Amino acid sequence: MTDTTGPEATRTPTTLDELANTYTQTLFDLDPAFATVMGKPGRETEYRDYSPDGYRADADAARSTLDAAASLRPEDDVDVVTLDALNERLGLALEIHEAGHDIGELNNIASPAQEIRNVLDLMPTDTAEQWSHLAGKLANIPAALDGYVASLRAAADRGRIAAVRQVDTVIEQAGRYIADDGYFAGLVAGARTGDGDLPASVAADLARGADAARAGYAKLRDYLATELRPLAPTEDAVGRERYALHSRQFLGSAVDLDETYAWGVAELDRIIAEQEEVAGQIKAGASVPEAIEILDADPARQLNGTEALRAWMQTTSDEAVAALAGTHFEIPEIMRTVECRIAPTQEGGIYYTPPADDFSRPGRMWWSVPAGEDTFTTWKEKTTVYHEGVPGHHLQMGYQTVKKDVLNSWRRSACWVSGHGEGWALYAERLMADLGYLDDPGDRLGMLDAQRMRAARVVFDLGVHLGLPVPERWGSGTWTADTGRAFLRKNIAISDGQLDFEFTRYLGWPGQAPAYKIGQRLWQQIRDDVRAREGDGFDPRAFHTRALSLGSVGLDTLRRALIPAA
Template identity: 90%
Template structure:
């Protein structure tokens, strides 16, 4: 199948588009926080139903949409891709629901324990009315958390409890949220609408809301510590059956897990060899570790303080937009604004949040700096700016947001596949090196350092969760959390605080971290196959435009959309 998604080709919405749009609206209705994330006004103070009933309602909506889609015939090539993506995404969501793996998720990065708080980061704070919405959202946190606890109990009753490591980590996170000078206290202290003081009534509502939120999270912490923790298994591995399901969830493709593990081991070896070559360019005969020491000690590559970090992120991002727009990528003017910010949390990690549907809120790159870290090096992070910004996530999500003339709202706003998105971002990092933007040996070593981390995650994640043999060059025996952490320490050049966060993340979110590097592999394979098929007519810029204009879809759907059926 093919999808011509051209910006200059007006298109009349089809019956299938209407179905997909209605499904998207149902998702907004079921999850007001999702609507907030997408910049949709209304119901700003509300949360989804995090109880088992809420998950059943979401499954019913997916099932009804799939049934209706099955009775429709595609009216054009865009419909063909939409139907393919709906069948893959919603069908898999129902498999996960029927296996009970959507209810009661708990980990250190992407579970309701964090989601209920993190949506506050996306809410505007320019007016007293907007702060009033935040106050209402805070007041509704206890009810959302009560529903979440009901789901945790439901999952526990079926023997599905997160590993004790994840339970302990979330308990610690909640402690930071509810502390006297923690997240909620900091959110409301000194709240202002621009340069103006807030009305006393709004300030009072914020304080009451913060108190309610702290109490709600305190209740969750008590439940986790006293009731759930005693049921939590010590073992981190989730096993092959569950892992295969989550791997498909994050990739939109069913890969051979054993072949992929072997490829990950070989890819890690290849990257290390390339690093060794670049280290010799930094200093003749230098090892990788010695080259890193030289780069870390170079004053020209150091940033002191989070404001210096934010400013450097912004200037690097702006330069990339200016350089790539119109040359290697089509970047509409409305997509050229990207805000770089320091996140209000200190949990570690760098992430991107998409623009509002009408771009009234721009895309944003966030850096969550762990407590106590105040110095940063540019050689290691330049590739990260390309990953999160342009040509990475910002370009990708900007395209699918701006394609109102072609894509229905589900494909633009509601369909997200990690392997597609994160795979593209890693593809973008390597592409920037290939285009000459990382020719400086330090910056190139930084890109390779990031690629090495992603390859190591393939080995670690598959190895630990499937309990596979450790490759001879990395030890002996079978992978587990402890020897896995030592392996990560050898392959990921980050602080101990960041390493702890990442290690815990991989253990608690099976299949997600490998989706970056595996997704990159599948993106590159698809590009190379399209190049082989088109021969001399192949144009890389046109390929990028066509591929990104599809929106985020599973990687098998992407391949089918870009290559003719053989």
């Protein structure tokens, strides 16, 4: 059988590949902004239909693809995984659509309110023509937002309304976008090509587009404030039925929620104990807060200003690529560039955007720095660079992008499962510690700090949304948003601005945040099961290559691919 795991592997596309490729093209047609994210040229100025008709079109495409796939037989092992993944992902998407949870999404990080603006960050701006495309995109924002409002109204008619906390947050975000010194004003003020100022006609189009975008977001803000907010519930928790659906969406695995909650509580306790041990290495007898205070006060671990932060991110990322390529991982030359940037927004959060399909745009690591924050500490963030860059998201997503001759376009570009992707990134953090790259006690405490945050999110997210009992160590009764926030403050060592962002995110995006740590757990279980199966012949580098060669799939699909049934 043809080897399909190495970077240079090839295979002949099959009928199932053709179906998956056709489905991917349909996704690009339905959502031109998704094509922009993936670096596909054409229709640069357009947005998807955010109205209920647009979501029905999505469901129709998934349904027809599943119907066609049902008549096909896999021709090789790659097809087996493709069929498994299509059935799991598209089948679940239809469940979510039929339950009415695909429209009316509104939260502080991953709803159309942000997506419509965020795609602008990924549009190239090196030439006048590219700025003209961006101007056209801006001009089309009002229509995209009108469609979104239509979906919010349709969801409200079905009783699907985001909690008032989320509504208020998006109202505030929209206000920042349209302010005199906000995002759109800054975009126009900073518009330049590589050769200098924009041509007058393009500059005028950009200004008109920005004005249209500001008017569109002002209209959205007014709708949210006057029409949706009075209907919005004060309760943040979504309940077990909806939570289970979203948990499957983010994991690609139906885990036992109660067992997972109990594991999360135990894992948090384990990490705290390890932190306490490392704190004693920083200063004999020091508590974790005391060790953090020592690290924060260490001038050698401080960065002043966002440019210093960006430069340090870049250096750390470059060093990781150089150290790991050809030793612990196979990293093709084309994947060895990770570009670190400060995001143009101030909403909090660190994120990665994948390379263009042909790597003409490299993978990028972005830091969205909240307003007023200008001092940063390296001990806390070294593990984050590994998470977002190499061997985390960049290695994972770059690998599936580079495998043009093995994976169909859906597996390479359009299938993303948070539990797989974020679980891998946490797995990568812990792996870097195991490989000795976080041996410095401060850096190791930073890794444990990040792991503690992810474990605390499992406890918080499941506990609040399902109304589970508070562990004795953390209080009594059942979880509420208020008790949950106090719990997060004790377990997540971030600024108040970042904590506010994260707290609101967990409440408005149920099941997503726990997918990181639960995904890591499932990745480690799969690796350990493969190791037990292969015995002395187990090769970690070969395991990672084989696993990453599959692309992003649900974690049950990953297990079945790596550990086939006897």
